Amino acid sequence: MAELKVNLCGIEMDNPIIPASGTFGYGYEFAELYDINILGTFSFKGTTKEPRFGNPTPRIAECTAGMINAVGLQNPGVEKVISEELPKLKACFHKPVMANVSGFSVEDYAYTCEKLNACPEIGWFEVNVSCPNVHGGGMSFGTSPEAAAEVTRAVKKVTTKPVLIKLSPNVTDIVSIAKACEEAGADGISLINTMLGMRIDLRTRRPVIANKMGGFSGSAIFPVAVRMVYHVAQAVKIPVVGMGGVTTAEDVIEMMLAGATAVQVGAANLVDPFACKKIIEDLPAAMEKYRMTSLREIIGGIQ
């Protein structure tokens, strides 16, 4: 029997599969398609203090083996997330959920996390210090160890649940940022967010994305993500959640060997709404193929 269970920051998960923030809404769109309680958990759409429409459209561009998004954190704001989205989420998902939070100041992060901390549905916080879409916003926190540590401290102060800090790959030294977050009290690190990218329409000679650039993700970024997860997992003692381009059960195993305790799946959900279900179903056979009996035991198992 393949053992899929893992423990993330003290919370037991049936399996390590977590749909990534921004690709799974608040869960209920997917609950129409399959029972989402088969998931380890999921990370809900990046939530901010105030409601946001996000960036102008077009805000999606196709790439070879991936896509660029410049959604810009569209969400109804923390008040409405609590009053409208969480009740709907709760109706279809009965496990602790991961609350993805973004902000434009340290106070924003603290405010939003404090509000959400009171919600029993929430198991973990995933604090996005890395969204590349918002000018002068998330980007700056994720690019400096000091700023990332400051956000970590502020969020830790107002929360009682495990706090994961979600890092941007668009930095020169991701390890130093991860370590700064660990020292500031983070309970885990999740990475990677999208990579800054751009496409130009040859017919109009204009950027495809209204905002010119956006976050590149999808299977093309998988090797970059594995490398970063590996480096960060080697450097910190807290658990690491790996993501970036994960599409198959074998990708999950590779991420875990690199050091991930749990694995998120993002863009793959958008092209195949059953992606996470298939990965969970495929895991036992993939584990058997590589003679693995327990996923917990392969975390950081790279030789």
Place this chain on the structure above:
Amino acid sequence: MKQGMFTIAENTPLTQSVYRMRLAGDTTAITSPGQFVNIKLDGYYLRRPISVCDCVSGELTLLYKVVGHGTEVMSRMTAGQQLDLLTGLGNGYDLSKSGARPLLLGGGVGVPPRYMLAKELIAQGKQVTVILGFNKKDEVFYEEEFRALGAEVRVATADGSYGTKGFVTDAMQDVAYTHFYTCGPEPMLKAVYKATTTSGQFSFEERMGCGFGACMGCSCKTITGNKRICKEGPVLVKEDILWQN
């Protein structure tokens, strides 16, 4: 929404760049005209959204224009090949608002979703007028198909090489209508918005990440709040529209 494999039954050119594809598969998720499907193509990351042109138990008809890489791949596919489709996407048109004399206006690839709509309205005993807009004569398609349904059909071409010279709005001057349904390029939609005197329904396009409401890639602002073109759209009622520019 459903995901399913469809088998191509036919894929034929109607004009130099517009093709008709007939597919066989599970169409039970398709509930109203104006909805779309999202097509996975080998070698391309994102799916391609295409409107449902017609749908009768297990058979789906799409009309698509070759504009880029994906539609070019589609144009080279042949009967017997299979495609992975998400079906039953979007809200579709509200037929109950049509009144006795609905007017259907379609420009270019905005024409296809009008077909199933006209068919269903005519089946309800409505007196349907269809105005189709194209650039020039050799781009005209589906005029006879609409006529065969029993609709009154008018054609407008921008260069005047066929039918009324000008846009669909130039061909609607003397039409008496109770409600309208339209789809086409944005300049056409804006012209229809200005030229019409009744309430009506507009179908919009946007770049999509998923097509089923998960990514927020396709959002637009409306009078009644933010909407996802793929989920609360692609059909918006006239009173709800907020033009962005």
